[in-house]
Amino acid sequence: MARVAGSKDLSKRRTKSNKPVEIQDLNLNFATSPTVWEFLKDDSFVRGLMGPVGSGKSYACAAEIMLRALQQPVSPLDNIRHSRFAIVRNSYPELRTTTIKTWLEIFDESTWGPMRWSPPLTHHIQLPPKGNLAGLDMEVIFLALDTPKDVRKLLSLELTGAWVNEARELPKAVIDGLTHRVGRYPTKAHGGCNHRFIIMDTNPMDDDHWWHRLAEKEKMAGKYPWKFYKQPGGVKEVDANYDDAIFAAGKYWAMNEKAENIPNLTQGYYEQMLSGKNLDWISCYAQGKYTFVQEGRAVWQEYSDVLMSDDIEFLPEYPLQIGLDFGLTPAAVFGQRLENGRWHILHELVTFDMGLERFTTQMKIEINKMFPKAKDIQIWGDPAGSKRDEIFEVTAFDHLKTQGMNARPTVSNDFKVRREAGAMPMNRLINGKSGLIVNKTCSSLRKSLSGGYFFKREAIGSGQERFKDVPFKNNFSHIGDAFGYLMLGGGEHRILTRKNAKFGTQQQTIAKVEFNVF
Ligand SMILES: Nc1ncnc2c1ncn2[C@@H]1O[C@H](COP(=O)(O)OP(=O)(O)OP(=O)(O)O)[C@@H](O)[C@H]1O
Ligand SMILES: [Mg+2]
Known part of the structure; x- marks a missing residue:
């Protein structure tokens, strides 16, 4: 397939500078998301990003997969950067309607090549070498963990890195299992893997969840601690006499000026979602706080x-x-x-x-x-x-x-x-x-x-x-x-x-x- 029009080597855009950059080729902008930017700059082996809905978590993780693929070493055999990633979700319906949808919004099939819609669901992106620019061969495998068989499949893959989407829905055992599946692709002959990683994003969860334990109570020590990032809420609680305060679930709310990703969302995104919601819902999804939310029946x-x-x-x-x-x-x-x-x-x-x-x-x-x-x-x-x-x-x-x-x-x-x-x-x-x-x-x-x-x-x-x-x-x-x-x-x-x-x-x-x- 053709190289994306006007694309340069995106990997050069990943910088250690503290200034958030714009990733033009993907139309992504992290200038208004400082927490996301810190998360992206971090090289820690296992990293988590938690925040309210719509705060740009999944877009950031999808972008990271591409950026890491572009940083893999060039194979001396074929002048191509090889990589393989797993993108994991708790169940197939969510994988299809949310995770893959987000991925394809950024890496649309008409530009980056078609998805393979039969199992294992894979987006194989291939860009041939051009001039002195190395080529790219990245396989992105989407997996839902509905059954033990799916789990076994995941835990037998040879991967470069992995993204666990909506990690609160999965047991920590999945992340533990993944830690020894990443960094195994490509082979040494193709230059080996220069950076292995697991990234996770999620909406907030209950305070007796493994994430809360590791992020807040028993922070890891040692050489390779897991790192956890928490984004600011989309709304904050205010007094009744606050200008334009919104009344919902018995309290008054206003837009949080520290909220991230706001320019990329429709106007009034957080304020509009409040009406008709109960306090737990607002606390979790709009404020981004650790909360147990009763969902479904x-x-x-x-x-x-x-x-x-x-x-x-x-x-x-x-x-x-x-x-x-x-x-x-x-x-x-x-x-x-x-x-x-x-x-x-x-x-x-x-x-x-x-x-x-x-x-x-x-x-x-x-x-x-x-x-x-x-x-x-x-x-x-x-x-x-x-x-x-x-x-x-x-x-x-x-x-x-x-x-x-x-x-x-x-x-x-x-x-x-x-x-x-x-x-x-x-x-x-x-x-x-x-x-x-x-x-x-x-x-x-x-x-x-x-x-x-x-x-x-x-x-x-x-x-x-x-x-x-x-x-x-x-x-x-x-x-x-x-x-x-x-x-x-x-x-x-x-x-x-x-x-x-x-x-x-x-x-x-x-x-x-x-x-x-x-
Ligand atoms: N870096 C970015 N640059 C431009 N637009 C962005 C960026 N990040 C996110 N967006 C826009 O914001 C929307 C919400 O982002 P995203 O889906 O990543 O949020 P999320 O935090 O994963 O939300 P949820 O909690 O609902 O899963 C996207 O649909 C996209 O339009
Ligand atoms: Mg998301």
Whole structure:
């Protein structure tokens, strides 16, 4: 394909100077975005950029990919700069409608060559050498991490660098896994890779998210610390008598003069988005502050944190039951089913790192520490954990067994069955109190049940919307799934099938696996 008309070597434009530059060839301007500019100038191995909506985060990351490609060494074999990048998003619909859309706004197919729309979705940009200007060969692979198979694919790529878009939706394990996939392309024969990197951009998240922990609480030390940048808000809170103050969610707001990327946005962009929004939404998306925002429709609308959370303790006369969610970031929920049918959820274990081995060790430590008097321990997990085809090469159940833990697969892993099993005790009233009580200390599970685990809204045209059938995968989905497996394995499925059998509506998937009953 033809070299972009009038293009020069863009890499020369990347300067160490503190003065923000205009990248004319891409029509990008960072003069009004000092935080973005600092982020772009930083050579740290792993870097994150957080800010309100529309603050230019994704454009900056897309530009960085191109700039780094243009800085790769020229191959002595063919006079071309070779590079390969992964651009990662939590799910395929978001990847397609947001991430790729942004990429193609900057690198449109008519100028930079066509996208390959079959998997793996790739934009292969090739510019042949011209005169004394070296050529460019960059592969940009777009990946959504909907299934363990996609994760495995990502973690087997040989890359130059990677961009994780909307990083708050992904477990830290993905970034950890990527750290050893970057810097591996091109080969030495083609000049090697001179700069390996992972960049991440995101809207704000909850303050118990891994990003918040690393950016604010436990900043990394050492030679290669991860760096985190936070952009100023688009709006600020003001007094009622402030000129042109806007009233929304019970407070007064005005444009923040420090907001970035404003000249590149339509006039009144932030002010206009305030009406009809609740305070959490404004705080997260317009102010760019760490906030938990309830989006979509909660998976368990039956849950009420006021009625169903309390301070509770382990009762040694009942078995300890544990629900497990395997996968990228394993999670466990510990509970007891009392004689009267009430569930006490006592403890949770949420991990941020990949690895069943570490998880199992941690689980044993937690059991010994929290429940030393537990005699009868019953563990339940996703039947998919019986298959070798997971991220881990050994089956999850086999691994647990070698560690002395007898875990059993639940009879079904149908999401709907799991959801219903979880809803059963919430709908149960025992002696005037709910059939489910969650210990106040289980903060992740309580957030998950309160709507952190949710069905996403989906526009269906003419202003109408509906909710998707499958829940949105995020930081709260794993602990929610572990809860579902606990309910399913711990007795609710029996009640559910009895109830449904009466109406003849039950649909279930029976796991075709052998398991140990102990
Ligand atoms: N450096 C830039 N130069 C020119 N225009 C820009 C630049 N950065 C962003 N824009 C414009 O601002 C808009 C918003 O930018 P972008 O999509 O990068 O924001 P974002 O921070 O990723 O938003 P969101 O939080 O919604 O994902 C873009 O659609 C583009 O029109
Ligand atoms: Mg974006």
